[in-house]
Amino acid sequence: xxxxxxxxxxxxxxxxxxxxxxxxxxxxxxxxxxxxxxxxxxxxxxxxxxxxxxxxxxxxxxxxxxxxxxxxxxxxxxxxxxxxxxxxxxxxxxxxxxxxxxxxxxxxxxxxxxxxxxxxxxxxxxxxxxxxxxxxxxxx
Amino acid sequence: xxxxxxxxxxxxxxxxxxxxxxxxxxxxxxxxxxxxxxxxxxxxxxxxxxxxxxxxxxxxxxxxxxxxxxxxxxxxxxxxxxxxxxxxxxxxxxxxxxxxxxxxxxxxxxxxxxxxxxxxxxxxxxxxxxxxxxxxxxxxxxxxxxxxxxxxxxxxxxxxxxxxxxxxxxxxxxxxxxxxxxxxxxxxxxxxxxxxxxxxxxxxxxxxxxxxxxxxxxxxxxxxxxxxxxxxxxxxxxxxxxxxxxxxxxxxxxxxxxxxxxxxxxxxxxxxxxxxxxxxxxxxxxxxxxxxxxxxxxxxxxxxxxxxxxxxxxxxxxxxxxxxxxxxxxxxxxxxxxxxxxxxxxxxxxxxxxxxxxxxxxxxxxxxxxxxxxxxxxxxxxxxxxxxxxxxxxxxxxxxxxxxxxxxxxxxxxxxxxxxxxxxxxxxxxxxxxxxxxxxxxxxxxxxxxxxxxxxxxxxxxxxxxxxxxxxxxxxxxxxxxxxxxxxxxxxxxxxxxxxxxxxxxxxxxxxxxxxxxxxxxxxxxxxxxxxxxxxxxxxxxxxxxxxxxxxxxxxxxxxxxxxxxxxxxxxxx
Numbered sequence: 001x002x003x004x005x006x007x008x009x010x011x012x013x014x015x016x017x018x019x020x021x022x023x024x025x026x027x028x029x030x031x032x033x034x035x036x037x038x039x040x041x042x043x044x045x046x047x048x049x050x051x052x053x054x055x056x057x058x059x060x061x062x063x064x065x066x067x068x069x070x071x072x073x074x075x076x077x078x079x080x081x082x083x084x085x086x087x088x089x090x091x092x093x094x095x096x097x098x099x100x101x102x103x104x105x106x107x108x109x110x111x112x113x114x115x116x117x118x119x120x121x122x123x124x125x126x127x128x129x130x131x132x133x134x135x136x137x138x139x140x
Numbered sequence: 141x142x143x144x145x146x147x148x149x150x151x152x153x154x155x156x157x158x159x160x161x162x163x164x165x166x167x168x169x170x171x172x173x174x175x176x177x178x179x180x181x182x183x184x185x186x187x188x189x190x191x192x193x194x195x196x197x198x199x200x201x202x203x204x205x206x207x208x209x210x211x212x213x214x215x216x217x218x219x220x221x222x223x224x225x226x227x228x229x230x231x232x233x234x235x236x237x238x239x240x241x242x243x244x245x246x247x248x249x250x251x252x253x254x255x256x257x258x259x260x261x262x263x264x265x266x267x268x269x270x271x272x273x274x275x276x277x278x279x280x281x282x283x284x285x286x287x288x289x290x291x292x293x294x295x296x297x298x299x300x301x302x303x304x305x306x307x308x309x310x311x312x313x314x315x316x317x318x319x320x321x322x323x324x325x326x327x328x329x330x331x332x333x334x335x336x337x338x339x340x341x342x343x344x345x346x347x348x349x350x351x352x353x354x355x356x357x358x359x360x361x362x363x364x365x366x367x368x369x370x371x372x373x374x375x376x377x378x379x380x381x382x383x384x385x386x387x388x389x390x391x392x393x394x395x396x397x398x399x400x401x402x403x404x405x406x407x408x409x410x411x412x413x414x415x416x417x418x419x420x421x422x423x424x425x426x427x428x429x430x431x432x433x434x435x436x437x438x439x440x441x442x443x444x445x446x447x448x449x450x451x452x453x454x455x456x457x458x459x460x461x462x463x464x465x466x467x468x469x470x471x472x473x474x475x476x477x478x479x480x481x482x483x484x485x486x487x488x489x490x491x492x493x494x495x496x497x498x499x500x501x502x503x504x505x506x507x508x509x510x511x512x513x514x515x516x517x518x519x520x521x522x523x524x525x526x527x528x529x530x531x532x533x534x535x536x537x538x539x540x541x542x543x544x545x546x547x548x549x550x551x552x553x554x555x556x557x558x559x560x561x562x563x564x565x566x567x568x569x570x571x572x573x574x575x576x577x578x579x580x581x582x583x584x585x586x587x588x589x590x591x592x593x594x595x596x597x598x599x600x601x602x603x604x605x606x607x608x609x610x611x612x613x614x615x616x617x618x619x620x621x622x623x624x625x626x627x628x629x630x631x632x633x634x635x636x637x638x639x640x641x642x643x644x645x646x647x648x649x650x651x652x653x654x655x656x657x658x659x660x661x662x663x664x665x666x667x668x669x670x671x672x673x674x675x676x677x678x679x680x681x682x683x684x685x686x687x688x689x690x691x692x693x694x695x696x697x698x699x700x701x702x703x704x705x706x707x708x709x710x711x712x713x714x
Contacts, residue, residue: 021508096555
């Protein structure tokens with residue numbers, strides 16, 4: 001409706017297909033009004049640390065990305081005072097235990113494995129969106 | 141060694157027995173001879189008494205004839221002869237009394253003999269005095285007088301009685317002497333005989349023992365020879381090493397790797413044979429094993445004649461040696477090549493796992509896109525498709541879902557190979573019950589009769605073992621679906637030191653000819669339209685069981701149900 005609308009979700013995802021399906025799932029729940037999609041970690045950091053715009057309410061972060069991986073992005077976010085408390089949910093295909101361990105160690109708020117099955121995927125994404133944007137009380 | 145102890149005991153017994161017999165016989169013979177000698181002395185004594193009696197009789201006669209001669213002739217020589225005879229008579233009588241001091245009866249007779257002698261001496265003195273005074277007639281008459289003859293007869297009678305007694309004693313004592321002599325001879329002969337028998341017996345026993353000893357010695361030599369052959373030909377280092385690192389004993393191979401011969405290396409310390417750091421490690425290992433008091437298998441990397449090599453060493457503490465003290469026996473085998481193979485194999489395996497993981501992983505994203513967009517079309521653009529188009533999209537979606545499951549299972553399978561086992565004590569009864577409940581909850585409309593006994597606890601990775609129960613039980617649930625009276629039995633027992641678990645069902649079973657294919661990845665005995673599944677479940681079961689060093693087997697027949705049994709080593713700690 002207008003450019004002044006606050007950004008609610010930053011989707012960091014290199015796969016256009018996954019991004020499209022994620023956005024569609026959120027839209028179905030009416031959660032995609034303030035969503036921004038970036039395609040790699042560098043772009044994500046630039047978006048979050050460059051401007052003066054208020055931070056989004058949720059970051060959906062993929063792990064395996066070109067240039068800067070998700071774990072490195074998370075590390076940088078937590079090192080910066082502005083984004084230290086920002087809710088970050090890792091949304092990835094990796095079920096590997098070391099990735100899960102590292103994600104939580106670096107301060108991820110959740111770790112969600114993308115289900116292969118589309119219906120489950122859709123359900124997972126909308127559940128995450130609902131929880132973090134509707135139920136959860138984030139720090140101001 | 142029992143035979144050597146017997147030989148020593150035999151020798152000791154024989155020696156003591158022989159000494160005892162010889163001493164006893166010697167003592168007995170000595171006593172016999174002593175008794176015989178004393179009997180001989182008594183014979184001599186009796187003969188001395190008889191001799192004295194003879195002398196007395198002779199002197200009595202001599203005194204009588206000298207007296208008569210003097211009375212008739214009055215010659216001085218007769219007077220002298222008479223005096224000498226009388227002195228001899230008195231001496232004889234006195235010595236007879238002394239000689240018969242031991243025999244009261246004879247002594248009494250000797251006393252009366254002496255008395256008669258003294259009486260005769262007095263009478264003769266008177267008679268000879270009368271003749272010297274010149275009274276030849278009176279003296280001659282006196283000689284013939286009864287008074288004189290009575291005295292002489294009394295003396296003679298006493299002498300005769302004594303003689304008779306002594307002669308009786310003589311023959312008695314002679315007989316005793318003879319008897320004792322014979323006895324002494326016999327005991328000597330018996331002693332000699334016993335000695336000979338003892339010597340023969342000892343010789344026989346010693347020869348027999350010597351035979352045993354020689355046989356044992358030969359056997360020992362043979363064993364030693366065989367042991368040496370084994371030691372010389374074994375391609376491992378065999379040695380005995382003390383706690384200070386000194387090589388007390390070693391075989392040829394051990395000496396070769398240490399760059400010497402058994403003779404040149406024996407007695408040297410690993411401190412001289414290896415660089416300081418390696419020697420210190422070897423000695424520390426040995427001390428640890430000795431302190432634990434238990435044999436152990438360790439890997440040791442040391443510089444040998446073949447270069448830096450890794451050895452698998454089996455070392456066992458042995459009883460302290462008499463001269464060298466506590467020590468270890470070791471067998472070290474060069475496993476360098478084996479370790480290299482193992483490392484290469486491990487690396488290849490890791491690479492393969494990583495490859496299969498990344499392949500499966502990377503396949504998921506496009507698959508999700510295929511399934512996802514197909515569904516989006518089916519949901520949002522269904523109006524633009526005819527029924528056949530919609531049906532075909534349904535097939536695409538179903539297949540992408542199936543492929544998703546295949547990839548997920550493959551990923552789970554590959555992850556299982558890389559994951560470390562987290563071993564704990566596992567309550568298998570609870571685990572099986574939980575898996576069964578999960579199966580029942582998944583199909584609440586069905587009624588499956590479940591018999592669950594008490595299962596032996598296991599030692600292993602609880603999450604992985606739960607996967608085993610889940611896969612086996614979901615199979616049992618799946619393949620009993622056509623049965624109205626579906627029944628599943630879970631049991632377990634301890635058999636031959638292993639924990640055995642089984643799951644039996646009365647489902648559709650399988651052709652035992654294909655039993656071998658059951659556990660392969662993606663290998664199935666049923667079509668996907670008959671029974672769903674990816675063919676990974678049993679492969680996963682086998683992988684988990686084998687990673688626990690166990691075994692899994694399947695028994696079954698078409699239409700007659702299936703039985704899966706798996707064994708886990710009992711209470712294994714690793």
